Amino acid sequence: MNILTSEIISTLTNIVNSQEFVPLHTPIFKGNEIKYVTDCIKSNFVSSVGEYTKKFEAQLSEYLGAKRVVLTVNGTSALHVCLMLSGVEANDEVLMPALTFVATANAVAYIGATPHFVDVDDASLGVDSIKLSKYLSAITVIKNGECFNKDTGKRIKAIVPMHTFGHMSDMDAINAVAGEYFIDVIEDAAESLGSLYKGKQSGTLSKLAALSFNGNKIITAGGGGAIVTNDDNLADKAVHITTTAKKPHKWEYHHDMVGYNYRMPAINAALALAQLENLDEFLLKKRALAIRYKEAFAKVAGVKLFMEPEFSQSNYWLNALILDEGNEQLRDEVLEHTNNNLIMTRPVWDLLDTLNMYKDSPKMDLTVSRSLAKRIINIPSSAWVGS
Numbered sequence: 449m450n451i452l453t454s455e456i457i458s459t460l461t462n463i464v465n466s467q468e469f470v471p472l473h474t475p476i477f478k479g480n481e482i483k484y485v486t487d488c489i490k491s492n493f494v495s496s497v498g499e500y501t502k503k504f505e506a507q508l509s510e511y512l513g514a515k516r517v518v519l520t521v522n523g524t525s526a527l528h529v530c531l532m533l534s535g536v537e538a539n540d541e542v543l544m545p546a547l548t549f550v551a552t553a554n555a556v557a558y559i560g561a562t563p564h565f566v567d568v569d570d571a572s573l574g575v576d577s578i579k580l581s582k583y584l585s586a587i588t589v590i591k592n593g594e595c596f597n598k599d600t601g602k603r604i605k606a607i608v609p610m611h612t613f614g615h616m617s618d619m620d621a622i623n624a625v626a627g628e629y630f631i632d633v634i635e636d637a638a639e640s641l642g643s644l645y646k647g648k649q650s651g652t653l654s655k656l657a658a659l660s661f662n663g664n665k666i667i668t669a670g671g672g673g674a675i676v677t678n679d680d681n682l683a684d685k686a687v688h689i690t691t692t693a694k695k696p697h698k699w700e701y702h703h704d705m706v707g708y709n710y711r712m713p714a715i716n717a718a719l720a721l722a723q724l725e726n727l728d729e730f731l732l733k734k735r736a737l738a739i740r741y742k743e744a745f746a747k748v749a750g751v752k753l754f755m756e757p758e759f760s761q762s763n764y765w766l767n768a769l770i771l772d773e774g775n776e777q778l779r780d781e782v783l784e785h786t787n788n789n790l791i792m793t794r795p796v797w798d799l800l801d802t803l804n805m806y807k808d809s810p811k812m813d814l815t816v817s818r819s820l821a822k823r824i825i826n827i828p829s830s831a832w833v834g835s
């Protein structure tokens with residue numbers, strides 16, 4: 449085995465310090481989870497009209513300092529509705545990093561629009577605003593306050609920056625470029641609940657944002673998502689679209705558009721409410737783990753723990769080792785050895801432009817994403833790891 453590979457493995461083994469299987473990320477249920485879920489069952493209202501859906505929405509909007517939160521069945525549906533609310537239509541293009549989870553692109557495809565992939569920078573792992581600005585000036589034309597791709601003739605309606613592993617993208621810079629080109633911004637904040645950008649909560653840095661409460665995220669509802677906005681009108685529309693577009697009425701069934709059954713059931717919201725009560729503690733524990741990893745790997749030449757960009761505070765949802773350029777050939781050796789020896793590790797997602805359904809999507813030069821994709825190794829990151 450390569451000497452660096454064995455150093456990485458022994459450093460990791462020391463920190464996780466376990467004789468048993470160590471997963472990448474698991475939830476912790478140590479608060480009011482059983483109490484609230486039981487209470488929800490006793491109320492009989494386990495579905496989305498139950499009180500816990502309203503309670504969790506109120507608590508979460510207070511936590512975020514956002515005017516409105518609308519809960520959905522998962523993060524993908526939250527993204528889907530955010531795109532609809534920002535006016536994305538079939539045949540539009542939506543910019544997004546190629547380095548993101550497939551759901552970001554799928555939500556765009558549900559509308560019949562096309563994902564258009566952009567590169568990331570290696571300081572944030574998020575959209576590179578400088579490269580984006582140069583690219584848009586080369587390939588777009590503005591007509592009547594709308595941005596069009598000169599190559600495809602299609603309208604570029606929105607951009608979806610994603611905060612990779614909980615590390616914030618440079619939102620001021622991205623918002624500025626998008627504003628110049630009349631492009632709406634929707635944050636994919638599925639991985640970054642609790643992260644701060646210049647002191648502001650992730651999910652509050654654009655007109656609309658999507659969160660996820662899947663089982664592997666920093667807090668979970670079992671499955672769930674949320675739309676976050678300061679715009680009451682958009683929030684009301686989000687409620688309407690996610691409840692089969694039914695006009696409120698005591699007994700009549702009148703629906704005024706093709707709606708969706710996307711609201712989070714109260715039984716899931718009860719679980720998530722209890723989880724939210726412990727989020728600040730999870731954040732502290734995860735930060736402490738990241739610092740332990742960082743210090744340990746500082747002694748291993750050839751690899752680094754990815755740390756929060758200077759303008760932000762990360763939730764350290766998923767820790768990532770990044771091999772130095774030239775060491776990419778070690779990645780698979782590390783993955784194979786750790787996964788065969790009770791320590792779960794993973795590479796990053798396949799870049800979305802390499803997936804069959806998105807291989808013909810428009811894209812810019814993706815040099816940085818391609819290099820990172822070969823060098824990232826996610827390591828165990830649950831709040832309890834090593835303790």
Ligand SMILES: *Cc1c(COP(=O)(O)O)cnc(C)c1O
Binds near residue numbers: 549610636660673
């Ligand atoms: C988890 C995730 C989603 C989707 O959330 P689900 O709740 O699983 O539908 C979207 N985008 C990113 C970047 C994610 O990590």
